[in-house]
Amino acid sequence: MTLIDSLPSDAALCAIIDSQMHLEGPLLPILHALQAAIGHVPEAALPLIAQRLNITRAEVHGVMTFYHDFRETPAGRHVVKICRAEACKAMGADQLADHARARLGVDWHGTTADGAVTLEPIYCLGLCACAPAVMVDGQGQNRLMGRVSPAAFDALLAEVAG
Amino acid sequence: MKIYVPRDAAARALGSDAVAEAIAAEAARRGQTAQIIRNGSRGMVWLEPLVEVERDGVRLAYGPVAPGDATALLDGTLRCHGTVADIPFFARQTRLTFARVGLIDPLSLEDYAAHGGLVGLRRALAMDQAGIVAEVTASGLRGRGGAGFPTGIKWETVRNAPGPQKYIVCNADEGDSGTFADRMLMEGDPFCLIEGMVIAGLATGATKGFVYIRSEYPDAIAVMSDAVRIARDAGVIGASVMGTGPAFDLEIRVGAGAYVCGEETSLLNSLEGKRGIVRAKPPLPALEGVFGKPTVVNNVLSLATVPVILEKGAAHYAGFGLGRSRGTMPLQIAGNVARGGLFETAFGLPLGEIIHDIAGGTASGRPVKAVQVGGPLGAYLPPSQFDTPIGYEEFDRKGALIGHAGIVVHDDSADMLNLARFAMEFCAVESCGKCTPCRIGAVRGVETIDRIAGGDAGAIPLLTDLCETMKDGSLCALGGFTPYPVMSALTHFPDDFAPARKAAAQSAAE
Ligand SMILES: Cc1cc2nc3c(=O)[nH]c(=O)nc-3n(C[C@H](O)[C@H](O)[C@H](O)COP(=O)(O)O)c2cc1C
Ligand code: SF4
Ligand code: FES
Numbered sequence: 033m034t035l036i037d038s039l040p041s042d043a044a045l046c047a048i049i050d051s052q053m054h055l056e057g058p059l060l061p062i063l064h065a066l067q068a069a070i071g072h073v074p075e076a077a078l079p080l081i082a083q084r085l086n087i088t089r090a091e092v093h094g095v096m097t098f099y100h101d102f103r104e105t106p107a108g109r110h111v112v113k114i115c116r117a118e119a120c121k122a123m124g125a126d127q128l129a130d131h132a133r134a135r136l137g138v139d140w141h142g143t144t145a146d147g148a149v150t151l152e153p154i155y156c157l158g159l160c161a162c163a164p165a166v167m168v169d170g171q172g173q174n175r176l177m178g179r180v181s182p183a184a185f186d187a188l189l190a191e192v193a194g
Numbered sequence: 195m196k197i198y199v200p201r202d203a204a205a206r207a208l209g210s211d212a213v214a215e216a217i218a219a220e221a222a223r224r225g226q227t228a229q230i231i232r233n234g235s236r237g238m239v240w241l242e243p244l245v246e247v248e249r250d251g252v253r254l255a256y257g258p259v260a261p262g263d264a265t266a267l268l269d270g271t272l273r274c275h276g277t278v279a280d281i282p283f284f285a286r287q288t289r290l291t292f293a294r295v296g297l298i299d300p301l302s303l304e305d306y307a308a309h310g311g312l313v314g315l316r317r318a319l320a321m322d323q324a325g326i327v328a329e330v331t332a333s334g335l336r337g338r339g340g341a342g343f344p345t346g347i348k349w350e351t352v353r354n355a356p357g358p359q360k361y362i363v364c365n366a367d368e369g370d371s372g373t374f375a376d377r378m379l380m381e382g383d384p385f386c387l388i389e390g391m392v393i394a395g396l397a398t399g400a401t402k403g404f405v406y407i408r409s410e411y412p413d414a415i416a417v418m419s420d421a422v423r424i425a426r427d428a429g430v431i432g433a434s435v436m437g438t439g440p441a442f443d444l445e446i447r448v449g450a451g452a453y454v455c456g457e458e459t460s461l462l463n464s465l466e467g468k469r470g471i472v473r474a475k476p477p478l479p480a481l482e483g484v485f486g487k488p489t490v491v492n493n494v495l496s497l498a499t500v501p502v503i504l505e506k507g508a509a510h511y512a513g514f515g516l517g518r519s520r521g522t523m524p525l526q527i528a529g530n531v532a533r534g535g536l537f538e539t540a541f542g543l544p545l546g547e548i549i550h551d552i553a554g555g556t557a558s559g560r561p562v563k564a565v566q567v568g569g570p571l572g573a574y575l576p577p578s579q580f581d582t583p584i585g586y587e588e589f590d591r592k593g594a595l596i597g598h599a600g601i602v603v604h605d606d607s608a609d610m611l612n613l614a615r616f617a618m619e620f621c622a623v624e625s626c627g628k629c630t631p632c633r634i635g636a637v638r639g640v641e642t643i644d645r646i647a648g649g650d651a652g653a654i655p656l657l658t659d660l661c662e663t664m665k666d667g668s669l670c671a672l673g674g675f676t677p678y679p680v681m682s683a684l685t686h687f688p689d690d691f692a693p694a695r696k697a698a699a700q701s702a703a704e
Contacts, residue, residue: 055445056485059467064409064448085467098469099450101409117371117620118566118613119602122529123557126612155453155620157410158374159207160602161239161527161534171412171448178207 040070045077049084059085059095063102068171072103108143108150110192112136113167116153119160123179128164129153131182135189148193168192195228196248197221200296202235202381203413204374208258210243216261217245220268228268234382236278236296237536246278253277283533283552288514290506290522291499292375292538295382301420303428306385312430314504318393319439323353326397330500332508334520339365339456339493340568340597340671342519342586345500348490351480352398355488360400362391363465363484363491366407366414367449367456370569372600375524376494378536380407380414383498384421385430388444390497392435393504394490395442403442404484406461408449419446453570453624457670458491460626471626472670493598495524516542519585529602530556539584546580549603560605564687566613568597570620571675573682574610593678610687614680615643621676632673635664639680649693657684 040048048069052061062081066073073096082089096102114129136144136151143150159165162178166185169175169192177188199205199214214230221228236244236255244257245267255275256267266272278284278296289295298305306312318326331346352360364387368376380387391403405422407415422444425431435442447465449455455464459473462484483489499521503511512520519541525548527534532554549555549562556562564574573594575582582592589596604613618639625633639660645653661677668674689695 057465057467060447060450060464064450095467095469098471099452101449101451116616118570118616119372119529119600121613121616122602122604122608154410154451155624156369156371156373157203157207158368158377158414159204160372160374160529160600161531161536162204162208162242163529165207167410170409171415174412176203176207176413178204 039074039076042076042080045074045080046084049077049081053084059092060099063096063099067102072106075104108147110148110168111150111152111170112189112192113152113154113157115155115157115159115163115165117156117160119156120164123163125164128180128182128185132185135186149189195226196231197228198231198233198246198248198253200235200243201232201300201413201417202242202296202378203411204239204378205235205242205244206413208239208242209260212261213243213245213259213264216264217267220264224268226268231299233298234295234300235378235536236284237292237378238278238281238283238533239535240533241275241281255281283535283537286552287538288522288540289538290502290511290514291386291495292379292383292524292536293502294386295378298383300382300384300417301424303385303424303430306383310505311385311501312389312436314501315389315393315430315436317504318396319436323397323399326393326504327353329508330397330503333503333511334508334515334518335496335499335503335511336519336586337493338495338499338523338598339458340370340595342596345492345496348480348492349394349397351478352400352488352490355481357488359402360398360488361484361490362394362398362400362403362497363458363462363489364391364403364405364494364497365456365458365461365491366405366411366418366494367461368408368411368494368598369453369456370571370598370600372528372566372602373526373569373598374528375526375536375599377411377414379494379498380411381417384418385425386501387418387494387498388421388425388431390500391444392431392442393500394492394497396435396439398488398490400488400490401441401443403444404447404465405444406447406449406455406465408456409451415446415448422446453620454626454670454672457672460670461491462489469626471628474669495598514540516540516583516585517587519587523584523596523599525584526598526600527553527603528600530558530605531603532557541585542583544581544583545575545601546577548584548601549580553603556603556605558605558607560607562603563606563608564604564610564683566602566604566679567600568595569600570617571595571671571678572597572600573678574613574686575682576686593682595675595678610683610690611643611647614683615640615647617676617679617683618643621672625672626670629667629669629673631664631667632669632676635660635673636676639664639676646691647693651692654684654691
């Protein structure tokens with residue numbers, strides 16, 4: 033997911049922030065743009081955002097941490113999201129999640145030792161009629177899978193994280 | 195030859211991209227010219243990827259199609275369902291809101307216009323504001339996001355609110371488990387939502403709209419973003435609606451993984467770039483909404499139903515339904531069902547008929563144990579309540595809710611204590627934190643259910659009290675309605691909350 037390898041300079045961060053400043057209420061779009069470009073929202077961006085929006089750094093931090101999507105640290109090369117919600121539970125999502133955690137050797141939000149995969153819970157992907165459901169990565173490059181059996185999950189993992 | 199292979203996320207999750215590639219490769223190998231159209235889904239998810247081949251103006255349906263079926267598909271030897279209208283699940287529906295979903299190329303304005311698109315908008319452009327609002331009011335349309343508030347009355351409040359700047363906000367946060375109608379509509383007929391929002395703008399004097407789409411829906415975000423661009427380039431929206439009307443423009447915004455941001459005031463805070471904390475009402479969003487300006491907040495389905503109301507007239511729409519629930523509801527049938535998908539029908543169908551006749555019972559073939567209607571805040575209904583017809587008041591009388599009309603079926607292997615625990619856990623994870631009964635209560639709820647699971651029957655009254663406190667002391671329905679799934683599970687399935695009895699029942703079954 034990470035598009036920029038080393039941490040970008042303040043100038044690069046400002047360029048990303050400024051690209052969203054024409055919007056009304058630009059803070060969420062800014063955080064999304066930073067995460068899309070860098071893979072997480074780096075600490076160094078917070079004071080720059082605060083300055084641009086004329087709010088405190090604490091306010092920016094408060095907004096960022098309210099939302100489950102924004103990461104303070106980089107994720108693995110791929111983020112695997114397993115739906116935990118009711119329709120998927122009715123079709124074995126709990127067993128799939130247990131299998132995935134054992135297989136990857138991590139708990140929710142954990143990243144495998146080789147840095148390949150971060151495992152995240154997600155609450156509904158709108159794939160509830162072909163449950164249980166999994167999404168790998170996000171906007172622009174997402175892979176979706178429905179009716180995911182443990183074997184299909186392993187095959188998907190082998191494919192994305194090789 | 196035209197070949198329709200859905201781009202809908204559920205079809206993709208079942209392999210439609212690979213199917214489209216295989217068909218294209220096979221057609222190329224034969225030197226055939228095949229135009230592959232990535233349409234929305236017809237809603238029969240158990241048949242996805244459902245491919246339609248159009249020859250001589252007839253669209254024949256095949257599915258589920260695997261990539262290896264490409265040869266047989268082009269030979270015409272693959273098992274065929276006939277047209278979609280020959281499939282009983284489809285034939286039994288009344289499709290008004292979803293009339294075009296799966297039928298057309300989602301991003302072709304020509305296709306849209308050729309199937310009734312923009313007729314409603316043209317009619318609205320010839321009416322005054324009060325006339326449009328009166329039409330929507332007369333249709334009986336109620337908010338499809340959950341609360342069921344009459345859409346026309348909401349619009350009238352915004353229309354009468356003073357101020358040069360007003361907004362239309364489309365709530366596309368669709369966080370309820372078991373729901374996917376908003377997603378399917380945005381992916382399958384995005385111009386319909388755009389048209390509905392433009393009409394809302396004309397009716398209220400709003401010139402700007404936001405569509406707030408949850409980040410869990412990357413496909414819907416992509417299609418809607420393209421559709422807004424296409425509509426703007428074609429002059430449907432922009433400085434002058436359709437080249438003759440007032441200004442109206444649209445922007446797509448992306449949520450960030452917070453369920454509570456589906457609550458309208460939380461959503462408005464999120465749009466403004468704040469934490470998604472729920473606001474106390476009043477002031478109503480209609481009077482002081484986003485950026486403090488008068489704002490219509492409507493669900494995707496509410497807005498996307500407006501074009502057909504204007505196209506066919508309020509009386510046509512209101513002619514369907516039951517009691518004070520007028521028109522149709524796109525039901526979403528999910529979980530452990532043989533035939534899951536989207537089923538649009540007039541209000542009034544009994545729940546049991548939907549589950550048994552239409553959905554064909556469970557996928558596992560085991561008996562149905564419970565059904566949760568209306569998402570994570572909806573009650574669990576046991577089979578003894580399956581005679582309840584789909585209708586706002588009818589469900590309310592059973593202590594249940596229709597919500598966004600997700601129907602999640604569980605077979606008899608479901609552990610209702612586990613599901614009750616999940617409801618509390620979900621509330622704890624997603625609480626905005628503003629009120630103590632929700633923020634702390636949900637955490638206590640998980641602990642209390644764990645005590646019950648451990649054999650402490652004395653914790654059951656504690657759970658009941660806690661649910662009462664949450665119901666009475668919560669500002670919004672996240673804390674206020676989480677007790678419904680919990681208490682309905684406890685009331686209808688007491689054995690699941692008695693570990694000793696449960697263990698005995700299990701060993702007896704084995
Ligand atoms: C916790 C919570 C979550 C909600 N989630 C949604 C949602 O995802 N989509 C939606 O349209 N309405 C949701 N609502 C209802 C909205 O607050 C609001 O009633 C609705 O957007 C109004 O539009 P409508 O009148 O067209 O239904 C939610 C409410 C609560 C309390
Ligand atoms: S009930 Fe929960 S989610 Fe709703 S306002 Fe209170 S704390 Fe926030
Ligand atoms: S509940 Fe899992 S995709 Fe909807």
